[in-house]
Amino acid sequence: MILGVSVTKSVQWRNATEEFTNVWHFDTAVDMTSQALANNVVSSERGFFGANVNFKKVQVWGPTDGTKQQSQMLLQQDLTGSGSGGTSTVCALETSAVVSWDTGRKNTRGGRIFLRKYLHMGQLAVADEPAAKGNTVLPAGELQRIKDFGAAMKNPSSQNSAPICDKAGRRLPLLTPTVVLPHLHTRQFRR
Numbered sequence: 218m219i220l221g222v223s224v225t226k227s228v229q230w231r232n233a234t235e236e237f238t239n240v241w242h243f244d245t246a247v248d249m250t251s252q253a254l255a256n257n258v259v260s261s262e263r264g265f266f267g268a269n270v271n272f273k274k275v276q277v278w279g280p281t282d283g284t285k286q287q288s289q290m291l292l293q294q295d296l297t298g299s300g301s302g303g304t305s306t307v308c309a310l311e312t313s314a315v316v317s318w319d320t321g322r323k324n325t326r327g328g329r330i331f332l333r334k335y336l337h338m339g340q341l342a343v344a345d346e347p348a349a350k351g352n353t354v355l356p357a358g359e360l361q362r363i364k365d366f367g368a369a370m371k372n373p374s375s376q377n378s379a380p381i382c383d384k385a386g387r388r389l390p391l392l393t394p395t396v397v398l399p400h401l402h403t404r405q406f407r408r
Contacts, residue, residue: 219386220245220279220291220379222258226300227271228339230310235406236273237337241370242281243379244388251277251291254379258370259296265366266300267340269307282386302362303340306349312401313337314355316367320383321390332383334367335404351401360397367395 223240241258255275263272277292313335322330340349342362347353355363371381371389382388 218245218280219243219282219382219384220251220254220277221281221384222254223276224259224262224296225273225275226262226266226337227273228269228310228337230406235310237406239334239336241334242382242384242386244382244386245279245379251279255292255294257379261366261369263298263300263302265302265336265338265362267303267307267338268299268301269303270300270337270339272296272298272300281384300339302366303338303342305344306341306346308338308341308349308401309351310337310339311403311405312349312351313404314363315398315402316363316370317396317398318367318371318381318389318393319396320387321393322387332381332389334370335402336363336366337404337406338363348401351403354399355397355401360399363397364395367397371395 221242223238225238227234227236255277259275275294278290317331317333320330341359343356343359345356348355
């Protein structure tokens with residue numbers, strides 16, 4: 218069964234609270250409850266996002282690979298607290314790191330299709346103002362931290378029972394590497 222997990226977070230930006238959500242899909246064919254999956258995803262995200270990012274709620278629903286009538290909300294839970302991953306330099310808050318995986322599929326023009334996740338980190342773990350503004354390449358240590366997070370999110374369960382997939386349930390090819398684009402990219406908050 219394919220389950221969707223969304224974790225809603227917020228930051229203070231331009232004198233307003235801006236909320237944003239990261240949505241992940243996992244194939245839970247092997248025994249995994251929605252609460253355990255939510256706990257694993259939230260724990261990973263808390264350790265990655267900056268201290269200026271507040272956690273608001275987590276939702277789990279599914280199956281996402283069936284009809285709309287089959288899909289149902291399995292868990293809704295309010296969250297408190299903030300991230301602990303970035304502690305040094307505040308990022309330009311509409312910039313995001315991009316983590317991607319090659320899906321092994323091609324589009325109609327022959328180009329590769331990637332599963333991409335955009336992460337409004339909030340803060341870098343290193344002191345680098347130009348990188349935090351998206352003006353230079355991210356430092357090697359920060360790139361590795363983002364890559365490690367992406368690799369952990371490929372399978373957030375210690376039992377290897379919930380690999381990442383797209384919302385239709387298509388898994389990544391075996392041994393697909395996690396790739397991080399070297400710069401922060403502008404991705405505006407949705408209004």
